[in-house]
Amino acid sequence: MNAAYTGNLKELKDFNKRGILIDELSARYEKEFGVSSESQINSWKNSIPIVLESLENPRFDEIQVLIEYRLPIGEERVDMILLGGNAESKKGLVIELKQWNDFKFNPESNEINIFHFKGFGHPALQVLNYFGRLKHLHSCGEEYEFKPVLFMHNLSNKRKEDFYPENFRNLELDVFTVYNESMDNFAELCDEFLLPSKLAKDESIEFSKSPYKQTLPFFDLIRDHFNEIWEGASDKLSRAGFGLTENQKDIVSKIMESMKNNEKKVFLISGKPGSGKSLLAIYLLITSLSERRSSVFVARSNRFVPLIRDCLRDNIDAVNGVVIYVDSRMGNNFIGRDNFRGVFDFVICDEAQRFRQSNIKNIMKRSPVTVFFHDEQQILNPPEEGWKKTFFEEAFHLKKDIVELKLHVAIRCRGGEDYHEWIEKLLNLEIMINPPTELKNLWENRYKLKLFDDIIEMKNYMKKIHEIDNNNVALVASFTESDGKPGRKLRVGYPLQSDFNLYKGMDIRIDWLMEPNEYRHFWLQGGSNNLANCASIYGSQGFESDYIGIIWGRDFVIRNGKWSKGELPVNYDNIDGLSLAARNDLPLYLKLIQNRYRIFLTRGMLGTFIFCEDEETREYLGGIIN
Numbered sequence: 088m089n090a091a092y093t094g095n096l097k098e099l100k101d102f103n104k105r106g107i108l109i110d111e112l113s114a115r116y117e118k119e120f121g122v123s124s125e126s127q128i129n130s131w132k133n134s135i136p137i138v139l140e141s142l143e144n145p146r147f148d149e150i151q152v153l154i155e156y157r158l159p160i161g162e163e164r165v166d167m168i169l170l171g172g173n174a175e176s177k178k179g180l181v182i183e184l185k186q187w188n189d190f191k192f193n194p195e196s197n198e199i200n201i202f203h204f205k206g207f208g209h210p211a212l213q214v215l216n217y218f219g220r221l222k223h224l225h226s227c228g229e230e231y232e233f234k235p236v237l238f239m240h241n242l243s244n245k246r247k248e249d250f251y252p253e254n255f256r257n258l259e260l261d262v263f264t265v266y267n268e269s270m271d272n273f274a275e276l277c278d279e280f281l282l283p284s285k286l287a288k289d290e291s292i293e294f295s296k297s298p299y300k301q302t303l304p305f306f307d308l309i310r311d312h313f314n315e316i317w318e319g320a321s322d323k324l325s326r327a328g329f330g331l332t333e334n335q336k337d338i339v340s341k342i343m344e345s346m347k348n349n350e351k352k353v354f355l356i357s358g359k360p361g362s363g364k365s366l367l368a369i370y371l372l373i374t375s376l377s378e379r380r381s382s383v384f385v386a387r388s389n390r391f392v393p394l395i396r397d398c399l400r401d402n403i404d405a406v407n408g409v410v411i412y413v414d415s416r417m418g419n420n421f422i423g424r425d426n427f428r429g430v431f432d433f434v435i436c437d438e439a440q441r442f443r444q445s446n447i448k449n450i451m452k453r454s455p456v457t458v459f460f461h462d463e464q465q466i467l468n469p470p471e472e473g474w475k476k477t478f479f480e481e482a483f484h485l486k487k488d489i490v491e492l493k494l495h496v497a498i499r500c501r502g503g504e505d506y507h508e509w510i511e512k513l514l515n516l517e518i519m520i521n522p523p524t525e526l527k528n529l530w531e532n533r534y535k536l537k538l539f540d541d542i543i544e545m546k547n548y549m550k551k552i553h554e555i556d557n558n559n560v561a562l563v564a565s566f567t568e569s570d571g572k573p574g575r576k577l578r579v580g581y582p583l584q585s586d587f588n589l590y591k592g593m594d595i596r597i598d599w600l601m602e603p604n605e606y607r608h609f610w611l612q613g614g615s616n617n618l619a620n621c622a623s624i625y626g627s628q629g630f631e632s633d634y635i636g637i638i639w640g641r642d643f644v645i646r647n648g649k650w651s652k653g654e655l656p657v658n659y660d661n662i663d664g665l666s667l668a669a670r671n672d673l674p675l676y677l678k679l680i681q682n683r684y685r686i687f688l689t690r691g692m693l694g695t696f697i698f699c700e701d702e703e704t705r706e707y708l709g710g711i712i713n
Contacts (some may be wrong), residue, residue, distance in 0.1 A: 091116035091155035093291040096169075097148035100139050108135065116155060134184040137240045138167065141270040142277060149284040150277065151291040158220055159299035160383075160411050160429065161420060165217045167238075170231075170290055171281025177231045178281050181221060183214035188241040192249060198608065208607075211237055211251075211258040219405030223305035226297045234280060236273070237264045244268050299429050301381045305405065310377040316406060320369050320398040334495045335367050341492070342371060346380060346433055346456045353451060353482045354458045355475070358494030359507050360689035361631060364460040365395070367494070368437045371458060372409065380432040384410045385422055385450065387441045390606050390626040395437075397607050413446050423449050430454065438628060440466045440473030447473065448481045464682055467624060468665050469675060500631075500689050502534035510688050513711065514681050516650050522711065535634070535694030538712045540705065542579060542638070542698040543595055546618050549636050549696060553616050558633035561615035562597060563622050563690060565683050566660030567640035567653075568700075571599040571623070578621055579638060585657050587641075589700055597621050597638070623660075624683045627690055635691035639699040643680045645707040652676060653701070 092099070092115055102108040112131055116123045135154070142150070151170040158165065165181060172178035191200045199207040218235035222228050242250065244266035251259040265273045287293075309316065331339070338356060345352045358364045368384060375382040386392050389412075396407035413423040413436070421427060422434070423446030431454040436442070439459035442450075451457050461473050482489040500506060505526060512522040539545035549560040569575045569584035577583060579597035581590045600609055600620045608614035609622060610630045621638060641653040652673065660666060665679060688695055697712070699705035 088295045089157045090153045090295045091119055093153055093295050096150045096152055103136055103139050133186045141274050150281050151286055153291050153295055171284035173285040179231045179233045180236050181218045181233055182236045182238055183210055184238045185210050186241055211262045214262055220408040223302050223405040224408045226300040227294055228302045235262045237262050239266055242266055306379040309373055313377050316373050321366055338492050349455055351455050351487050353487050353489045355478050355489055356460050356492045360686050361500040362494040365437050368435050368460055371435050375433045382433040383431055385413050385436045386438050387413050388625055394606055397611055413442055422453060441471045442473050444472040444477050447477055451481055451485050464685055466682055467679055501693055502530040505529035506534050514685055516677055516681060536712055538697045538709050545636055545696050545698045552634055560634045561632040562618055562636045563627045563687050564638035565640050565642055566623055567642045567657045570659035571601045600626055631690050631692050633693045636696045637687045639697055641701045643684055644701045644704045
């Protein structure tokens, strides 16, 4: 049913009076989604009875209710939806329930801290996100008039100005917020907006079954605000500004022509790191939507998808709802799964090299025209099967033509093709090679590459670059020395999980970024400039900074004149079995680690700085770079 509960307020009130409300919700949640967590149960206990109490008058009994409603694509769930009105004028309240009685607003990141938990987005944005998706990306969207409600029943309205500071004041106008002292206002809203409630008895059940659909008003919004959306997204993704090259315009033209002619084609677009794949994918997405073509942007990373959504969020309700995950262990409601039922006019896949073969096959079935942006040299883990041959095999089986296109220019990395070629020679796995000086001469006047013997010196140098020239800087590292789990987020400092004592006695601490919401502040809001955290490979693909500082770990080192894995078990990255590959398939491991460092070395738009934790590797690179 896509919800833990569907029914009406009368039944919920009865459950509550009999003391079985939480048991009923838990049993139904488990049947639909799996066992509910303790925090989930506590949130129900602390919020739902308060809602029922505020609507205790019998006149509200026929209002229909959905609790923990899962949106038609993905695993995001709306806390509560109330449905009322009649068949000719259907109404709905989209409700986010929060139990917060205190908070601290962080003006630097525009995020909220709750007790010892940090980095929450404003809940008004959260409920507006759900509101927009129901309004524009739901098959009932055109039938219903929705209103977003934020239910903050433990928070005093005396904190209103703190909760909605000046730069969030517009949200206060958009969202009906219920405070501890304003329960009567919520009842009045339900009375005025939802009553009389004369919907069909099974309306909540039908609503829960309704599929994903992009509505005509949504297409019109995209068309009317095309430039605003594009400029906002490109500004966030590429701080130096971005315009389509002739090569990219040609690619867009070919793809849109195929779409207009309703051709069954698969476009396979390759490009090196920094060549603008993600930006071109967004441009294709909003272009196709403006042409009233049902379209989605698909990716895998749980760090990359939220960041892309954030790039689009500031512009139009729900436009970020067309950015979806390919797959998840959490359920079957994903486009890359066998039993997904949705179909589209156009599907765009970014970082498609990281998809499984079954995902690629299923996505090709979802639309006549499918675009895969990929780069085999950015495959990170053993189960990722986005090799070129995989796309050709699946297109052949589905009797679809496949068109190969290439992004020629490394747009953002100022070293250009010459620098990329130099990096390939530097990271050669077969022999120890000193990239020729004449090749370096082609890019060294326009791109800064510098090796440091001391990490504090590198950090201070980057800090100065940021302060003097206002350039954005960021630190990156691969998963070594600590696994990033709770209590083990220290990447540079002492003591490390691995017992590596290089930093003993140094006054330095650099922690991993781990949670997706931390990456929003890091890449999009300038948090990287603090140089207090470092991004892993999973949070640095698709996002560049002016200057990148690489903490080069002991997982990829020079030994006996060749690149090798480190002698010590320092690699804690076992996502999809990478550490297992290090023990059982050394050639594969080296290729995947090589891919990681190739990506790191091309994240900086203006320059790259390196500190090697391994002395022999530092000496080797120093002889080449410095």
